[in-house]
Amino acid sequence: MAIQYQPEKRIFTLITKHTTYQMQVDAFGFLLHLYYGKRIAGDLDYLLPYYDRGFSGSPSDAENNRTYSLDVLPQEYPVLGVGDYRNSALILRDADGCECCDLRYVRYEMKKGKYGLTALPAVFASDHEAETLEIVLEDAVNKVQVRLLYGVLAKEDIITRSAVIINKGSREVVVEKAASACLDFLSGDYDLISFYGRHTMERNLQRTQIAHGSFSIGSRRGTSSHQYNPAVILAKKDTTDETGGCYGMMFVYSGNFSFEAEKDQFGQTRAIMGLAREQFHYPLKKNEKIVVPETVLCYSDKGFSGLSKIYHRCIREHICRGKYVKTKRPLLLNSWEAAYFNIDGDTICRLAKDAADLNLDMIVMDDGWFGKREDDNSGLGDWHFNEQKMGCTLQELTDKVNKLGVKFGIWIEPEMVSEDSDLYREHPDWVLCFPGRKAVRCRNQLVLDFSREDVRKLIFERICSLLDQGNIAYVKWDMNRSIADVYSGENAPGKVTYDYMLGVYDFLEKLIKRYPEILIEGCSGGGGRFDAGMLYYTPQIWCSDNTDAADRLRIQYGTSFFYPASTIGAHVSAAPNHQTGRNISLHTRGIVAMAGTFGYELDPGLLSEEEKEEIREQAGRYRQYEDLIREGMYYRLSDPFEAPYAAWMFVSEDRDTALCSIVILENHSNPPIHYVKLRGLDKDAVYEDKESGKRYYGSALMEAGLPMPLVKEDYPAWQMIFTRVTGI
Numbered sequence: 163m164a165i166q167y168q169p170e171k172r173i174f175t176l177i178t179k180h181t182t183y184q185m186q187v188d189a190f191g192f193l194l195h196l197y198y199g200k201r202i203a204g205d206l207d208y209l210l211p212y213y214d215r216g217f218s219g220s221p222s223d224a225e226n227n228r229t230y231s232l233d234v235l236p237q238e239y240p241v242l243g244v245g246d247y248r249n250s251a252l253i254l255r256d257a258d259g260c261e262c263c264d265l266r267y268v269r270y271e272m273k274k275g276k277y278g279l280t281a282l283p284a285v286f287a288s289d290h291e292a293e294t295l296e297i298v299l300e301d302a303v304n305k306v307q308v309r310l311l312y313g314v315l316a317k318e319d320i321i322t323r324s325a326v327i328i329n330k331g332s333r334e335v336v337v338e339k340a341a342s343a344c345l346d347f348l349s350g351d352y353d354l355i356s357f358y359g360r361h362t363m364e365r366n367l368q369r370t371q372i373a374h375g376s377f378s379i380g381s382r383r384g385t386s387s388h389q390y391n392p393a394v395i396l397a398k399k400d401t402t403d404e405t406g407g408c409y410g411m412m413f414v415y416s417g418n419f420s421f422e423a424e425k426d427q428f429g430q431t432r433a434i435m436g437l438a439r440e441q442f443h444y445p446l447k448k449n450e451k452i453v454v455p456e457t458v459l460c461y462s463d464k465g466f467s468g469l470s471k472i473y474h475r476c477i478r479e480h481i482c483r484g485k486y487v488k489t490k491r492p493l494l495l496n497s498w499e500a501a502y503f504n505i506d507g508d509t510i511c512r513l514a515k516d517a518a519d520l521n522l523d524m525i526v527m528d529d530g531w532f533g534k535r536e537d538d539n540s541g542l543g544d545w546h547f548n549e550q551k552m553g554c555t556l557q558e559l560t561d562k563v564n565k566l567g568v569k570f571g572i573w574i575e576p577e578m579v580s581e582d583s584d585l586y587r588e589h590p591d592w593v594l595c596f597p598g599r600k601a602v603r604c605r606n607q608l609v610l611d612f613s614r615e616d617v618r619k620l621i622f623e624r625i626c627s628l629l630d631q632g633n634i635a636y637v638k639w640d641m642n643r644s645i646a647d648v649y650s651g652e653n654a655p656g657k658v659t660y661d662y663m664l665g666v667y668d669f670l671e672k673l674i675k676r677y678p679e680i681l682i683e684g685c686s687g688g689g690g691r692f693d694a695g696m697l698y699y700t701p702q703i704w705c706s707d708n709t710d711a712a713d714r715l716r717i718q719y720g721t722s723f724f725y726p727a728s729t730i731g732a733h734v735s736a737a738p739n740h741q742t743g744r745n746i747s748l749h750t751r752g753i754v755a756m757a758g759t760f761g762y763e764l765d766p767g768l769l770s771e772e773e774k775e776e777i778r779e780q781a782g783r784y785r786q787y788e789d790l791i792r793e794g795m796y797y798r799l800s801d802p803f804e805a806p807y808a809a810w811m812f813v814s815e816d817r818d819t820a821l822c823s824i825v826i827l828e829n830h831s832n833p834p835i836h837y838v839k840l841r842g843l844d845k846d847a848v849y850e851d852k853e854s855g856k857r858y859y860g861s862a863l864m865e866a867g868l869p870m871p872l873v874k875e876d877y878p879a880w881q882m883i884f885t886r887v888t889g890i
Contacts (some may be wrong), residue, residue, distance in 0.1 A: 164293045164316040170452035178319045179326035180459045180775035187768040190223045192264035197347045219245035236346030245749030249422045251341035256304045257333035265299035276313045283698030284456045285480045293405035295652040305331030325454040329446035331634030341436025343457035361388045362708035364689035373717025380420035382440045386693040392419045404465045411435045411609040416695035417663035440650045443656025474726035484702040500765040502531035509551040516766035518567040526571035539606045542578045543585030545624040571636030578607045595647045604643035612665035642685040649860040670699035702759045710742040711754040715808040728792040732758030750879035752780040760784045797841040813842035818886040825879040839867035852883035
């Protein structure tokens with residue numbers, strides 16, 4: 163059993179293949195956290211500290227026992243107002259205006275299988291892969307009930323946490339803050355690894371010491387954001403990519419979030435992941451509830467690489483859904499950087515013909531095909547094919563493209579509306595906007611109120627009407643602004659951001675059920691909504707609007723800590739690059755893009771015959787190793803923020819095949835030789851370099867490494883295939 167309960171001590175123990183998680187209901191009914199980490203045996207209640215701590219209050223139940231204080235004890239779900247002055251997982255305001263909720267243990271339930279969450283994405287698993295523990299806590303005065311959900315995927319070393327908050331009382335309460343997971347550590351010094359960024363430069367790694375005080379990251383933008391990713395790592399001081407202990411916390415949600423790390427007065431560390439407190443005041447009438455999005459927990463004693471392997475497998479096997487998760491994805495040519503808004507039917511057909519000639523599978527018609535859409539100032543919301551501009555119907559265009567031998571994809575942005583649009587003129591009240599004020603514009607567009615079912619219903623009908631017109635195999639779902647005006651005429655203001663995300667998820671769920679054969683790629687200005695919540699609906703996400711290969715090396719590096727290559731949209735773009743002006747060889751651009759789902763973002767009509775032939779070779783090479791890239795074990799061989807080169811590799815589960823990629827970032831006169839050490843191989847096996855025919859022992863490749871040749875050019879790159887030699 164992955165979940166065990168000792169009734170004598172009221173201790174719950176969650177056991178995975180390599181980890182142990184333990185908690186206890188104490189004599190006063192509080193649920194205390196005992197341990198999470200490397201798998202161990204025994205009861206850990208002896209670790210709890212009981213001392214008289216000045217200015218740390220005690221609950222009335224403790225009477226004169228001043229050694230008992232929630233301000234010191236580690237807890238599973240700490241709340242505000244009961245004597246714990248640290249960061250809390252829950253803040254509740256009752257009908258009297260009091261911010262207090264005294265949660266005590268009521269009961270528990272264990273069952274086979276993994277719990278699901280109403281209207282929210284979550285890790286899924288079969289009954290033989292997972293077990294669920296539900297612990298019910300309740301406030302005796304206001305009758306608010308919190309159901310803590312624990313999902314244990316023992317083989318995967320994954321523990322998930324969520325919370326369902328229910329008002330069982332007769333008077334309304336307001337949830338002011340809600341988290342799904344709290345980790346309390348009694349001792350130890352930790353670093354926090356978070357991933358910050360901006361539009362076109364997402365998920366840069368930042369390592370910060372968790373010092374006394376509180377450190378937080380999050381999003382108030384209505385999306386998980388370009389600025390901070392909702393996945394973090396708590397690492398012991400000596401932890402590296404290859405060795406040491408570390409904890410992961412990944413929020414399965416695409417909207418506003420908050421992560422807090424705090425080191426308290428006694429050197430204890432608390433980490434909390436949940437919904438952002440800003441713009442969130444969720445009222446609950448009698449019997450109403452709110453479900454807090456899930457946090458996926460993991461511990462590894464094999465460094466960040468060990469943690470990444472667990473999350474990669476979890477996302478591939480237990481979050482992403484649909485036919486494309488384990489099958490080949492189409493190699494596509496996207497029209498955006500090829501033509502921008504200057505498209506018509508002839509342009510798309512020309513690009514489709516080029517795609518077929520280059521051995522690609524699909525042409526994607528990006529922005530500019532609908533309504534009055536000549537630039538980004540108009541047309542959003544008018545989801546009807548502009549036959550006058552395009553020179554044909556959508557059905558005719560898809561038929562023409564298919565006859566050229568490639569599939570057809572299309573770009574949409576369902577959550578947005580332009581003021582210069584028929585939809586806005588018909589329904590100006592459908593946008594998020596503060597009453598009596600003019601709306602905040604971003605990219606000259608406004609946000610539709612997806613918390614409203616009537617809004618979603620009309621947009622869904624119009625999108626489906628489009629998708630039904632032709633043989634459409636791919637949809638790119640974009641969202642190109644943050645939300646500022648958090649107000650809905652149909653909803654309580656404090657509910658809007660949460661209910662908006664439920665609306666987006668509802669829309670996506672209906673879309674994938676109606677069109678199971680269509681591959682949907684998520685996007686929000688590139689990586690502004692790159693999170694596990696979106697991956698539940700879209701098996702890949704456009705990693706960044708920045709297609710510069712040098713920048714992409716760093717963006718893809720940070721992304722790799724939690725998200726597998728199979729989810730990372732990566733394309734070869736034109737040179738000089740449209741975002742940076744950098745001129746990098748087609749060879750290197752191809753190698754960089756092969757660290758994700760492969761495609762092109764350029765106009766083939768501007769290429770030489772030599773470049774076209776190189777693209778054909780790249781497409782063939784990617785197809786040859788696509789399964790390895792999609793499902794192989796991923797290893798980071800360098801830190802491109804620190805090292806003068808970027809290197810990574812994919813290794814098959816049986817360790818028979820490895821694909822190693824290297825890009826030199828700095829080139830100097832009379833430079834030193836760079837030795838790249840491989841990882842993940844069988845140390846006793848002999849491997850052959852497919853291109854050179856040279857043979858090496860796995861131990862030599864991993865311990866001594868390979869010397870990189872000296873090449874006088876910017877960003878030279880190599881890609882090497884190693885296969886195990888048998889019969890020697």
